[in-house]
Amino acid sequence: MQRRCLDDSTCPVARSLDSIGDWWTLLIVRDAMLGVRRFSDFQRSLGLARNVLTTRLKKLVADGVMTMAPATDGTSYQEYRLTEKGEALLPVLVAMRQWGERFLYAPGEPHSELFAIASGKALEQIRVRDLDGQDCGVADLGLVTASK
Amino acid sequence: MQRRCLDDSTCPVARSLDSIGDWWTLLIVRDAMLGVRRFSDFQRSLGLARNVLTTRLKKLVADGVMTMAPATDGTSYQEYRLTEKGEALLPVLVAMRQWGERFLYAPGEPHSELFAIASGKALEQIRVRDLDGQDCGVADLGLVTASK
DNA sequence: TCCTTCTGGTTTAATTTAGCAACCAGCTAT
DNA sequence: ATAGCTGGTTGCTAAATTAAACCAGAAGGA
Numbered sequence: 001m002q003r004r005c006l007d008d009s010t011c012p013v014a015r016s017l018d019s020i021g022d023w024w025t026l027l028i029v030r031d032a033m034l035g036v037r038r039f040s041d042f043q044r045s046l047g048l049a050r051n052v053l054t055t056r057l058k059k060l061v062a063d064g065v066m067t068m069a070p071a072t073d074g075t076s077y078q079e080y081r082l083t084e085k086g087e088a089l090l091p092v093l094v095a096m097r098q099w100g101e102r103f104l105y106a107p108g109e110p111h112s113e114l115f116a117i118a119s120g121k122a123l124e125q126i127r128v129r130d131l132d133g134q135d136c137g138v139a140d141l142g143l144v145t146a147s148k
Numbered sequence: 149m150q151r152r153c154l155d156d157s158t159c160p161v162a163r164s165l166d167s168i169g170d171w172w173t174l175l176i177v178r179d180a181m182l183g184v185r186r187f188s189d190f191q192r193s194l195g196l197a198r199n200v201l202t203t204r205l206k207k208l209v210a211d212g213v214m215t216m217a218p219a220t221d222g223t224s225y226q227e228y229r230l231t232e233k234g235e236a237l238l239p240v241l242v243a244m245r246q247w248g249e250r251f252l253y254a255p256g257e258p259h260s261e262l263f264a265i266a267s268g269k270a271l272e273q274i275r276v277r278d279l280d281g282q283d284c285g286v287a288d289l290g291l292v293t294a295s296k
Numbered sequence: 297t298c299c300t301t302c303t304g305g306t307t308t309a310a311t312t313t314a315g316c317a318a319c320c321a322g323c324t325a326t
Numbered sequence: 327a328t329a330g331c332t333g334g335t336t337g338c339t340a341a342a343t344t345a346a347a348c349c350a351g352a353a354g355g356a
Contacts, residue, residue: 012248100160116278130264
């Protein structure tokens with residue numbers, strides 16, 4: 001009995017979850033975006049079991065979300081870095097972060113927040129729009145099966 | 149030994165994952181957005197075990213993402229619906245969908261796609277921007293701890 | 297050089313979760 | 327009335343998660 005595999009799904013959400021839906025995986029990606037690169041730093045930062053971290057990193061590398069490369073700091077150790085594919089998960093993490101900020105914290109409760117280094121300003125709220133720029137809610141959307 | 153609970157984290161991503169990071173949960177929310185409301189319809193659509201569906205729905209209701217209400221079709225059964233909080237997960241699902249569309253399908257491979265019913269047009273690519281409207285990549289962002 | 301610590305894991309064992317099938321009581325349609 | 331649907335629950339097994347111990351190679355210090 002294996003956990004259901006969704007990597008053949010025709011729904012991109014399901015297929016994405018097959019890559020990044022595992023427990024801990026998105027937190028590893030989040031940390032990687034903040035500059036964490038080394039095995040022990042991930043482990044310290046997240047506090048997860050080392051063997052689990054091993055399997056998660058292996059899967060992320062196998063899926064092309066991260067790469068393992070020799071460290072750039074002179075030591076003969078290695079580091080894990082996000083690929084372009086991995087960095088492209090930024091909108092997912094930001095959307096999740098904004099949802100959490102809005103619904104999961106009491107007013108005044110402290111939480112971390114992203115800002116743009118260049119301007120020092122906070123981020124715009126992510127919205128779903130169609131190609132005309134019209135905001136779309138759940139009720140405004142339909143689903144088709146295409147093959148582009 | 150229980151699976152790590154992250155609902156006290158100061159990072160909104162972690163706290164969000166505590167609500168919606170479980171296996172199957174985001175797929176249930178996705179189906180709910182497409183109009184699925186009944187227990188057996190979720191089960192048929194997703195093909196997950198019924199006991200797992202039960203615990204997922206209970207947690208979603210407990211977390212305020214969905215509600216259980218008497219069905220509107222005259223029968224005395226019940227239906228599960230997204231709350232406003234649940235519908236607010238749309239950007240998360242769209243971001244995940246767009247990531248999957250871009251990286252997880254071979255050219256020409258068929259997959260489902262969202263469109264705006266009003267205009268018939270597809271969705272704009274979700275981007276991360278600061279309040280000036282400047283596009284931000286991973287390297288352009290910093291993290292602070294605030295308490296708004 | 298020797299000793300200690302850090303790194304990046306692997307192994308083992310205990311606990312929890314997921315998947316499957318069977319079962320069941322209360323509705324509904326025929 | 328009766329057969330099937332609905333919305334579960336229960337019990338079992340396989341797999342995943344956890345924590346803790348262990349380990350070899352590299353780095354750093356005396």
